[in-house]
Amino acid sequence: MAAVRGGSGLAYRPKAGEIPTMPGVYRFSDDSGRVLYVGKAMNLRARLSNYFAPLHTLHERTRRMVTTATGVTWTTVGSDVEALQLEYTWIKEYDPPFNVKFRDDKSYPYLAVTLGDEAPRVMVTRNTRIPGAKYFGPYPKIWAVHDTVDLMIKVFPIRTCSDSAYKRAMASGKPCFPGQIGRCGGPCSGKVTIEEHRAIVDDFVSFMVGNDRRFTTRITADMKAAAARQDYESAAVYRDQLQALDQVLAKSAVVLRDAVDADLFGIDHDELAASVQQFIVRGGRIRGVRSWTVDKELDMSTAELVDSVVQRVYAAASGTEVPREVLVPELPDDAESLEDWLAERRGSKVALRVAQRGEKATLMETAVVNAKQALMLYKTRRSSDFVARTQALEDIRDALGMPEAPLRIECFDVSHLSGTNIVASMVVFEDGLSRKDEYRRFGVAESTDDTDSIYQVVSRRLAHLTSSEPVETVDETTQERKRRKFTYPPQLLIVDGGQPQVAAAARALEESGLTGITLCGLAKRLEEIWLPDDPYPVILPRGSEALFLLQRVRDEAHRFAISFQRQKRKRDISTVLGEIPGLGPAKVRELLKHFGSVARLKTATPAEITEVKGIGDKLAATVHEALTSGSAQPSQASRNG
Numbered sequence: 001m002a003a004v005r006g007g008s009g010l011a012y013r014p015k016a017g018e019i020p021t022m023p024g025v026y027r028f029s030d031d032s033g034r035v036l037y038v039g040k041a042m043n044l045r046a047r048l049s050n051y052f053a054p055l056h057t058l059h060e061r062t063r064r065m066v067t068t069a070t071g072v073t074w075t076t077v078g079s080d081v082e083a084l085q086l087e088y089t090w091i092k093e094y095d096p097p098f099n100v101k102f103r104d105d106k107s108y109p110y111l112a113v114t115l116g117d118e119a120p121r122v123m124v125t126r127n128t129r130i131p132g133a134k135y136f137g138p139y140p141k142i143w144a145v146h147d148t149v150d151l152m153i154k155v156f157p158i159r160t161c162s163d164s165a166y167k168r169a170m171a172s173g174k175p176c177f178p179g180q181i182g183r184c185g186g187p188c189s190g191k192v193t194i195e196e197h198r199a200i201v202d203d204f205v206s207f208m209v210g211n212d213r214r215f216t217t218r219i220t221a222d223m224k225a226a227a228a229r230q231d232y233e234s235a236a237v238y239r240d241q242l243q244a245l246d247q248v249l250a251k252s253a254v255v256l257r258d259a260v261d262a263d264l265f266g267i268d269h270d271e272l273a274a275s276v277q278q279f280i281v282r283g284g285r286i287r288g289v290r291s292w293t294v295d296k297e298l299d300m301s302t303a304e305l306v307d308s309v310v311q312r313v314y315a316a317a318s319g320t321e322v323p324r325e326v327l328v329p330e331l332p333d334d335a336e337s338l339e340d341w342l343a344e345r346r347g348s349k350v351a352l353r354v355a356q357r358g359e360k361a362t363l364m365e366t367a368v369v370n371a372k373q374a375l376m377l378y379k380t381r382r383s384s385d386f387v388a389r390t391q392a393l394e395d396i397r398d399a400l401g402m403p404e405a406p407l408r409i410e411c412f413d414v415s416h417l418s419g420t421n422i423v424a425s426m427v428v429f430e431d432g433l434s435r436k437d438e439y440r441r442f443g444v445a446e447s448t449d450d451t452d453s454i455y456q457v458v459s460r461r462l463a464h465l466t467s468s469e470p471v472e473t474v475d476e477t478t479q480e481r482k483r484r485k486f487t488y489p490p491q492l493l494i495v496d497g498g499q500p501q502v503a504a505a506a507r508a509l510e511e512s513g514l515t516g517i518t519l520c521g522l523a524k525r526l527e528e529i530w531l532p533d534d535p536y537p538v539i540l541p542r543g544s545e546a547l548f549l550l551q552r553v554r555d556e557a558h559r560f561a562i563s564f565q566r567q568k569r570k571r572d573i574s575t576v577l578g579e580i581p582g583l584g585p586a587k588v589r590e591l592l593k594h595f596g597s598v599a600r601l602k603t604a605t606p607a608e609i610t611e612v613k614g615i616g617d618k619l620a621a622t623v624h625e626a627l628t629s630g631s632a633q634p635s636q637a638s639r640n641g
Helices: 044-051 060-068 082-094 142-155 165-172 196-207 212-228 232-251 301-312 333-344 357-385 388-399 452-468 499-512 544-576 585-595 597-600 617-629
Strands: 002-005 023-031 035-041 069-078 101-104 110-114 124-125 135-136 261-269 272-280 285-295 326-330 353-354 408-417 420-430 441-444 473-474 479-485 492-496 518-522
Touching: 023 044, 023 082, 023 492, 035 044, 035 060, 035 082, 044 069, 060 479, 082 301, 082 333, 101 441, 110 196, 110 232, 124 142, 142 196, 142 232, 165 452, 196 212, 261 301, 261 357, 272 357, 285 301, 285 357, 301 326, 301 333, 326 357, 333 353, 357 544, 388 544, 408 544, 420 452, 420 544, 441 452, 441 544, 452 492, 452 499, 492 499, 499 518, 518 544, 597 617
Parallel strands: 261 326, 326 353, 408 492, 492 518
Antiparallel strands: 002 069, 023 035, 023 069, 101 285, 110 124, 110 135, 261 272, 272 285, 408 420, 420 441, 473 479
16 A cells, blocks of 8 residues: 655645556545545556646546545555456445446336245345345336236246235135236145246246247147147147247347347446446347446546446346346456456356447447437436426525525636637526527637636626617517517626636626626536635535536536637638638648648648648648748637627
């Protein structure tokens, strides 16, 4: 075990030579000792160096984590598999705020067989902790599992009655009520012995785990034999059983070969959340579907999410609960270690693979589509839930000490590329819902830093509220009076940032002379809310509807600013090349496609430029001359707002 601590910022950064190159698990913690993040690495030195890269190169959430932390510790272990196990243990123990949070969809029911009982019972349940029970599913709809039970007991008549009914029937010798009406085939029905019933249960379980062909073949043969000896009554019973089996199999769509035993995971994610869709395939058929919503704190790739999902799903699994094959959209860096870890739990080899072609790839596409829909539904439900939105607005009012709930919220964000192409965005939310028709974009011609940009943009927006122009206009056709939307004042004005950004916006608000507008900043350090002249931030409960709404507003402003900044940068690049004689739009596109950027084009030789389709020697020389002499200068983009 090694530990490195420091005072503030990244003073705690360890020297590269102090970090071992062995496998291990690391923990970032804050000055109170709280563990913020737990991670594993096959090479601790290589992995930790990624966190201590220049701050501006880190994703914003990673930057927030490392700047919030004041210390990092690590523990070396003997193998990658041991690192997997220790990481899982620490995540469960410390519940770090920057590790992903899984939100299970607990509404899915299971079909369970209580193998630990004297006479096992088949039942529909959401309780996954029944001692000795064998589970199948989960099923997406409760009626689907009830239909499956109804069909299965026609073929495998096993016990369905409650434990109390079973005990009364066995003590009195009188069949249980479900047995009297043909709904229970246990020993309590008086039709079979305990031993005979156990054999039927074993067949039931065998069928459900995927051994379909043996039973359909056997029942088909029995039906034909009964018909041949003119025992048509028995043949009709076998026919009904075969139809029941066919219906059960139809409910589990046949998508893969009968021998396939696999779990398949489709994943879709954005900056804040991820959706995971698990298809449980046994005997080539989808036996169950399961979904999660994952709250992300750090920027995570699909491969990193796969790593977390696989560990979580199979941490407590053993034996055949772990399939022979796990299909994922991308392989994590430690795929071999995960395979070894899964093999330990199964007791035999497990393959962790990417489905690249054929029927498995097709099923993966289906899982990903379901994951995309689930993620969209998750975000839409939280956004459109009127009760949740109302509660969020009321909680924001109380947290910020506002006189009333903020029915109109405006949020500002600034975006630039190394100080160039500075732009800003303003997004509007009314009653907790975005009003995209009222979004505004701003160009910033000159600025010293982000705080100056915030001051300029907020001043320009507030000027519309103090303008002497009429607030209302009259439509000449309909003679209706219309209020100009941009003149609606917000109850809450948010800037993306901490105390410096809030101070800049507060200066603009004070100079405007306007009152009745609450100002705050949402910082990227554990989502603190900063108010003007307040040395301590407001902390909303993580996972609360109020924080979710503020995050959505802030991230929407960030998205809108980034998209505008990219458009402006692309426009400037096109302008640089468009001013070169002989270059039309088509050739500009070819040049950018070939070199990727003007910067790379500037370093190219005339011979390299001629490699581009449609560019001859003379034109290549002209392009090279124009770019290296600096004669082509981008024109200033027009500003909005």
